[in-house]
Amino acid sequence: MTYENILIEKENGIAVVTINRPAKLNALNKATIEELHHTFGTLEHDTTVKVIIVTGSGEKAFVAGADISEFANFSVEKGTVLAAEGQEKLFDFVQNLKKPVIAAVNGFALGGGLELAMASHFRVASENAKMGLPEVTLGVIPGYGGTQRLPQLIGKGRAMEMIMTAGMIDAKTALNYGLVNHVVTQEELLHFTKEIAARIAKNSSVAIAKAIKVINDNYTDGVNGFASEIKAFGECFGTEDFKEGTTAFLEKRKPEFPGK
Structure with a gap:
């Protein structure tokens, strides 16, 4: 498969998957979800890869949400299918992948972006990261697992507040909440995450x-x-x-x- 929105680098048993739509702040459209599904499935069966890191291109965003233009006119039926297919192809798929997936969160991780980070097995954030689920400002709710994974990670009360206010939290707050494991500078993010991945790769x-x-x-x-x-x-x-x-x-x- 030829990727238009994904970059892949492999070295020393670690694969770095970069979502590469900088003009759209790496927003998840249908094509990108399909490419990510194929990418993760391929890497899962690649015997040379032990750990996967997922990140976004540039310094502004990990993934700044879903591509709203694709579903603005959807019906109830189409909206239901959108959530079901997205969860099956990407978010549940990543959560249940047999190989560790670490999200290196650089910049904005909003909506589907935060949901992808939460579906990963754990998260490392840069100091400029901002995270939130702003879906209620559009008249919808998180549909890619956000209402389920966020309470599991930070507790019901904090998740309720984040979702209902549609507010963003900074990296320091995310660390305090337990939403991310580590916070480092933007420059250190990939190097630091690769160091963790290397320690994982040595194990069974x-x-x-x-x-x-x-x-x-x-x-x-x-x-x-x-x-x-x-x-x-x-x-x-x-x-x-x-x-x-x-x-x-x-x-x-x-x-x-x-x-x-």
């Missing part, structure tokens, strides 16, 4: 994939996360990564995980 990709699933299970209705943990823990004992990890520990050397 099989174990990490199981950890992602089990953690997500805790937030899935009808699923017992503790039971999922027990099952996944046991399954680890049958992997080559487990054999390598325990052997390396006993031999007092660094493991070389085969990813199997």
